[in-house]
Amino acid sequence: MSIAKYFYFDLWLKPANFAAAVAPKKSKRNSSAVEDYLERILELINSKGYARVVDIATSLNISQASVSNMIQRLDGEGLLKYEKYRGLVLTAAGETLARNIARRHELLTDFLTLLRLDKQVIRHDVEGMEHHISPPTLRAIEALTAQLKRRPALLAKLK
Numbered sequence: 001m002s003i004a005k006y007f008y009f010d011l012w013l014k015p016a017n018f019a020a021a022v023a024p025k026k027s028k029r030n031s032s033a034v035e036d037y038l039e040r041i042l043e044l045i046n047s048k049g050y051a052r053v054v055d056i057a058t059s060l061n062i063s064q065a066s067v068s069n070m071i072q073r074l075d076g077e078g079l080l081k082y083e084k085y086r087g088l089v090l091t092a093a094g095e096t097l098a099r100n101i102a103r104r105h106e107l108l109t110d111f112l113t114l115l116r117l118d119k120q121v122i123r124h125d126v127e128g129m130e131h132h133i134s135p136p137t138l139r140a141i142e143a144l145t146a147q148l149k150r151r152p153a154l155l156a157k158l159k
Contacts (some may be wrong), residue, residue: 035130035131054079
């Protein structure tokens with residue numbers, strides 16, 4: 001069964017449903033690495049207009065051979081289309097999944113930033129949390145983040 005089947009989300013979700021949509025839903029074949037690759041590929045495409053194996057390897061600080069293996073896997077899963085020496089593009093399913101992973105990352109980053117944690121601590125913690133957080137916890141963080149943004153006095157009490 002394809003990873004894409006586990007990860008089709010409607011990008012036009014209401015904010016109240018956002019956390020549920022972007023919470024990780026693990027399949028046997030989904031991994032933190034798959035999510036990291038898709039997130040990074042989307043970032044590269046958005047910033048450079050394309051993503052190549054060498055760019056992905058450099059940004060993830062891993063070998064081009066490892067990236068090539070994962071790219072072939074993601075191509076086989078229907079999450080991207082890859083042509084050797086030409087680059088790759090995300091499929092609709094791959095782009096949807098990558099966008100939801102990025103939004104989950106953004107939500108966790110926003111929450112920890114509100115708590116005025118150090119940027120390095122935030123980066124480290126988000127990388128660990130984003131792959132393992134449960135949907136109920138992500139919904140709670142989303143609701144708390146929204147409340148803290150609307151109530152600066154409440155946020156000040158936390159500091």
